Amino acid sequence: MSDSASITTGAEKPAAHDDHHGHYGVPGYDPAAWKMGMWLFLFTELLLFGAMFIVFAVYLHKYIWQFAAGSVQLDIPIGTFNTLVLLTSSMTMALAIAVLQRGKKELAIKLLDFTLGCAALFCVVKSFEWGGKFEHGIYPGSLHLAAMTLGEQIFFGLYFTMTGLHALHVIVGAGLILWCRARIKSGAVHAERITFMDNIGLYWHLVDLVWIFLFPLFYLVG
């Protein structure tokens, strides 16, 4: 209830806002909302990996020398190679969006294919790395690992957990890129309706970001 009613009609509404809303009646296409929602989702990923980095930091603080001893058992050239692979895939993802914004559909799909190739390469290298560790008897619950110092056991526990969860995100990200590729092909995503691709790009860059921290913390503390 209001006593100071100064009612305006819909017809008199300020023109400046006309472009703002498509949500009266049918829900409209609001790229800014989708982008905002995507960023909020990325924050949950940030905090999810962030919590694991807190665990890492606490044990690094506690077992600094044992972590160094664990770290030297990882292969720096392989880690570096994988870092460069992911960075490159991030660039091709960004380029794919930039290309599609300019209407070049075929080139965008090629760049996405390249990005997918990088994702696959990353996973293959990662699995060889894990396989190598398993061959040396280093895997969760192994006797060889149980014979190591407590700090090294934690180091490898975190190594498998964190790189494993990261690899899972790479796989999910690749799946999303495949989906995006299909939608570009079908014409659902194009220069004017590119928010979907933008958001998948954001997710892919987040996967890259996590690795940017994982790499030095696991490979370079030795």
Added chain:
Amino acid sequence: MSQANDHHDEPHLIPYKTYILVWLGLCSLTLLTVAVSYANMRHMTIPVALMVASLKCTIVVLWFMHIKFENRVLWWFLIAAVGTYVIFVILTFADYSYR
């Protein structure tokens, strides 16, 4: 304060060259941090590695994730999220750094 300025329909067109330069920068920072780790600086290794990683992270967020070209609301969002995380880290160490 009309919220019409959260509006961002026209995507900002970033030249291809920017992305390639950013990529080159990220790769050289990666090689730099690896080189530093071989230099065996003992207790400086981790701080240097973390600083380089943070720098790379900032570059990715600003250009690849084009936060640099976004409106102010997303900047505030990012500050809130990262700030919260930093608080969690610092206060966890309010315990662990004294143990």
Added chain:
Amino acid sequence: MSTQALPAMEQVDYIRAQKGLRSWLTTVDHKRIAIMYLIAIVSFFVVGMILGLLMRAELLSHGEQFLSGAAYNRILTLHGVIMIFLFIIPSIMAVFGNFVLPIQIGANDVSFPRLNLASWYFYMAGAALALWSVGVGGVDTGWTFYVPYSGNTDANVVLPMLAAFLLGWSSILTGINMVTTVHRLRAPTMGWRQMPLFVWGIYATAWIAVLATPVIGITLVLVLFEKFFHVGIFNASMGGDPILFQHLFWIYSHPAVYIMVLPAMAVVSEIVPVFSQKRIFGYRFIAMSSIAIAAIGSLVWAHHMFTSGMADEGRIIFSFLTFFVSVPSAIKVFNWLATMYKGSIRIELPMLFAFAFIFLFSIGGFTGLLQAALSIDIHIHDTAFIVAHFHYTMFGGTGVMFFGAMYYWWPKMFGRMYNKAAGMVGFLLFFVGFNTLYFPLFVAGLKGMPRRYADYLPEYEGYHALSTYGSWIMVTGLLILIFNLIGSLRCLRFWGTDAEENPWDAASLDWKVPSPPPTHQFASEPIIVGGPYDYPIPHLGDDDKQAGKAEVKA
């Protein structure tokens, strides 16, 4: 607040818009999703209440009555899991945030309607897992799932942990939706300072849900990894630190208590000005204190761990920081009281619930300050004092305002007014029973009664017996309150009357649409003039630039 509401009176309301169970299970209408949450949440509340009654009955006198220690522990865990994860955390946010918030900001739905439905399914899946865990023997870890016990126990902790994980995602998705909705779907003529305080409260809550919940999600996943893949993370025999689990657990779970209570405070901020017919006092302070609670609430988690073996310096820092979190809550209480001062107060049921909130939450808050003091907490940690404290804040706060919100918005949601006299009786029984139930636990706790015990020494019998009698009075009141609402529904019409569009003379936008609203409550964009608290009585020294003075900017 005045608007060009343009209600399409002839339109059929959202309940009758479609028929059949399928139309409900596939709906993307925020109002229908809210109703589905309401049904689920009230049902789980009743289940949790029955479990609580069982525990109280066991504690009626000393010695074993009808529950073994093991059974008691399982019931206690289930009571905690249901009440925390299935009732309090989603309660006001999911039901009234969904139903009321879009209407209050002049929107026709939330930003991501399908995501909204998905988060209801996440909720139901989590609930199913939690109940399934009972079927396979139950869990006796307590709702906190502390390691090392949760890692070693043979009980099936996977199901409740996965349940908590899914429920966490449900509240994250709701949070993402609410934040985006407030930013993107506010009527273009509604400035931030013209938003109702309920919207501010839900907005702050949504942020906490987004930023804190992932931490518990990953922590539970880590425990499961450790359990099944034998990776060393928290396990001390592999070099892990079990206290780190507690840190991560409370990094989420302390902010979670504000996920629980901020929406309740937001409801109080809506109800008090309406039933005082007076402009809200200190709009900006109430709005900002919600944000401040969200911010400061993330600084204090380790006050749950003062006896866990943390470093002394850490304990002192957290004790010190904890005192600050009471300041914004106190600001809210002062502003509510100042709003009532010289107002034209009507004693209706929603207002009674708001009074009860202020009284009970103040007791809960003050006893919280006692526990914030490190030295006192070491004495009362893990005693019944804590149990009394968090029931006063969580149940006396959020639980009470969940009922308050139901009694306030029921006419809007269902177009029916309940029987006020019966509601009054139910409220009084509830209030008396509540205090009889929980207050003795403060005293018993101070005298050394530990929490989570199925039995006790004879000297505590008086407190426990009184408490159990209280539980019977309280449950009688709660049942009257619930059945009063159910019996008033249009399909039953046992009592009550049809509700008008605005039975409380409220000024905010949610009362400008028909009761119940049509599926699309706003046929065209509402034009907002003035604030949500434009009541006849101005507040003293009306120098706030809020509400009443805000004009439309073109």
